[in-house]
Amino acid sequence: MDFFARQESARGRTRRLVVYFGLAVVLTILAIYAALALIFLDHTGVETGFDPSALWDPRLFIAVAAGTLAIVAGGSLSKMAELRRGGGAVAEMLGGRLVRSDTHDPAERRLLNVVEEMALASGTAVPPVYLLEGERGINAFAAGHGTGDAVIGVTEGCLRRLTRDELQGVIAHEFSHILNGDMRLNLKLVGVIFGLVCLTVLGRILLRSGGGGDGRKRNPLPLVGLVLVVAGWIGVFFGRLIQAAVSRQREFLADAAAVQFTRNPGGLAGALKKIGGLPLRAKLTSPHADEAGHLFFGNARSDSFLNWMSTHPPLLERIRAMEPHFDGDFAGLPPAEDELSRSENAIAGRLQGKSVARAEIAPLASGVAVAEAMASIGQPRPMHLELAREWKSGLDPGLLEAVRNPQQAPAVVWAALISEDEEVARRQLGLLREELEGKAEEWVTQWRPLIRELGEAGRLPIIELCLSALRQLQPEGYERFAKSTRRLIEADEAVDLFEFALEKCLERHLAPHFEARPRERVEVFSLVAIKSSLSLLVGLAAKIGQNDERLEREARRAGWSAMGFAEEHDPACEVGLAEVNAALTEAAKVGPALKKKILFALAITAAHDAVLGVREAEFLRAVADVLDCPVPPFLELHRHLS
Numbered sequence: 001m002d003f004f005a006r007q008e009s010a011r012g013r014t015r016r017l018v019v020y021f022g023l024a025v026v027l028t029i030l031a032i033y034a035a036l037a038l039i040f041l042d043h044t045g046v047e048t049g050f051d052p053s054a055l056w057d058p059r060l061f062i063a064v065a066a067g068t069l070a071i072v073a074g075g076s077l078s079k080m081a082e083l084r085r086g087g088g089a090v091a092e093m094l095g096g097r098l099v100r101s102d103t104h105d106p107a108e109r110r111l112l113n114v115v116e117e118m119a120l121a122s123g124t125a126v127p128p129v130y131l132l133e134g135e136r137g138i139n140a141f142a143a144g145h146g147t148g149d150a151v152i153g154v155t156e157g158c159l160r161r162l163t164r165d166e167l168q169g170v171i172a173h174e175f176s177h178i179l180n181g182d183m184r185l186n187l188k189l190v191g192v193i194f195g196l197v198c199l200t201v202l203g204r205i206l207l208r209s210g211g212g213g214d215g216r217k218r219n220p221l222p223l224v225g226l227v228l229v230v231a232g233w234i235g236v237f238f239g240r241l242i243q244a245a246v247s248r249q250r251e252f253l254a255d256a257a258a259v260q261f262t263r264n265p266g267g268l269a270g271a272l273k274k275i276g277g278l279p280l281r282a283k284l285t286s287p288h289a290d291e292a293g294h295l296f297f298g299n300a301r302s303d304s305f306l307n308w309m310s311t312h313p314p315l316l317e318r319i320r321a322m323e324p325h326f327d328g329d330f331a332g333l334p335p336a337e338d339e340l341s342r343s344e345n346a347i348a349g350r351l352q353g354k355s356v357a358r359a360e361i362a363p364l365a366s367g368v369a370v371a372e373a374m375a376s377i378g379q380p381r382p383m384h385l386e387l388a389r390e391w392k393s394g395l396d397p398g399l400l401e402a403v404r405n406p407q408q409a410p411a412v413v414w415a416a417l418i419s420e421d422e423e424v425a426r427r428q429l430g431l432l433r434e435e436l437e438g439k440a441e442e443w444v445t446q447w448r449p450l451i452r453e454l455g456e457a458g459r460l461p462i463i464e465l466c467l468s469a470l471r472q473l474q475p476e477g478y479e480r481f482a483k484s485t486r487r488l489i490e491a492d493e494a495v496d497l498f499e500f501a502l503e504k505c506l507e508r509h510l511a512p513h514f515e516a517r518p519r520e521r522v523e524v525f526s527l528v529a530i531k532s533s534l535s536l537l538v539g540l541a542a543k544i545g546q547n548d549e550r551l552e553r554e555a556r557r558a559g560w561s562a563m564g565f566a567e568e569h570d571p572a573c574e575v576g577l578a579e580v581n582a583a584l585t586e587a588a589k590v591g592p593a594l595k596k597k598i599l600f601a602l603a604i605t606a607a608h609d610a611v612l613g614v615r616e617a618e619f620l621r622a623v624a625d626v627l628d629c630p631v632p633p634f635l636e637l638h639r640h641l642s
Helices: 003-040 058-082 085-095 104-121 154-163 164-179 182-209 220-263 265-277 313-322 339-351 370-374 381-391 397-403 409-416 421-433 439-455 458-470 475-490 497-509 527-545 549-562 578-587 591-606 613-624
Strands: 129-130 140-143 151-155
Touching: 003 058, 003 591, 058 220, 058 527, 085 129, 085 140, 085 151, 085 182, 104 129, 104 154, 104 164, 104 220, 104 458, 104 578, 129 154, 140 164, 140 182, 151 154, 151 164, 154 164, 154 182, 164 182, 164 220, 164 265, 182 220, 220 265, 220 313, 220 381, 265 313, 313 421, 339 458, 370 591, 397 409, 397 458, 409 421, 409 439, 409 458, 409 475, 409 497, 409 613, 421 439, 439 458, 458 497, 458 613, 475 497, 497 578, 497 613, 527 549, 527 578, 527 591, 527 613, 549 591, 578 613, 591 613
Parallel strands: 129 151
Antiparallel strands: 140 151
């Protein structure tokens, strides 16, 4: 099953969630009506003593149905609105603290190193990382609507008790949820569970309203409250069934994907063994653990004797899926305090003697197999992770520190934008000098040659490493950064492919953090409906990928053929950035299967001459990012061992 099939499967689970939710609400309505009818309706007959037909009162049923729907739907919609801004809202709801990109805590620095490596290897932006302080159990989660607003969260027990390999296994598991499209379903499920719980909350309020009266007319509200509490527990029961139905199999798949990613089953299995050996296991103390339990790596709730209601498979089953001969002897002791430094030193030791600065994130040059490139979407491999680690280790230490520093990260982005044309470069530096104070120009001048050494294909990865620090800017700081970035791009009155890819990266992964934007919900079900937009994108891919008019025409023909169209829909000769943005917005409205078709057609078009160079790679990765289809770097590893 490839990335697109997994995304489609996640959408199918969303549809099942709607069915389960509807069934739970219907049964809850029936339970509330039955209880209220037995309590308040006169159901005695003259002869029989009991008349079942007297239990039916259309007005009462309509009132119960309307009231229940209003409470459940209102609660669900309010929670979903609260979580609208993505994973950060979930992390804060659970009591998480953002781990700063420039942290000096050794354990936090190790965690961020692992997350950065995973993000570079998978082709996603580096997500914000949150720490659930005070949570001693070993657990973690990924949350968000998509890769653009995803976050990673870990408990303090996970941070402090796991070795680097174990932590890497857990983070790889969470990245698989990001890549598999599980997160959007998970957020919807949080809203569903909250809506069902609202009945119980209202029932408790009514129970406390008192039973006063004048003896002839008692207050019925406490009795109604008791009914709502009982019915609410029915809703919670079904909510947990829904969580179990959509979560358990997904955890096995995420475990398998994590092992495939890291090629180290011992790391993930070791983390699960430590969970089994701790008294707290993976439990959370947060009051929101129940409604968000399905988000987590391990079972965040108390163990239930009804294993089939658990959101996670039994630990033993998960471990034996990786280590079939495991005897069930859990090891729960935390690592020694110096394990934190030892684990990072071990990584550095593996790289000693290698000229890691020559490990390049570069496009595959000749004879690119487009099918192979497409197969890597959403499915990073161990070689991607290995190269990401080596490439990052080869960065200049000062530059690596700068991308993590909120004050210096903007200067790294600007340094990547400074043109190689010295006249344009002087104009750009002059613009920075006019608009900014402090050391910005000095930093840009300092980082510019180092970024040049990374080569063309190293520019986007260094930008992606900056994103965590850039998210920590104050709103006014972000406004200055965005304005200066736009002016640098416009300085030469042209937008090249790197500038286009950088703009799309910042727009997708940074702007939503500072700017409230409506979430697009319209879906397009046919490529025919967006034919003009696809015409523009195919034409642009052909122009970028070929330097000959004949080859360009052939490339367009190949792209149109891959999408099932005739060649007659050629794009306009001159295409502006606004038109490209509009075309990408339209393309992003289709479902996973059609996104696969679009990306495959664009890859066929760009690589029609059997060469996928830096320019084509940047274009394809920018388009794929907008479509929420993360593409690992097209890798060519140059290892030189001494």
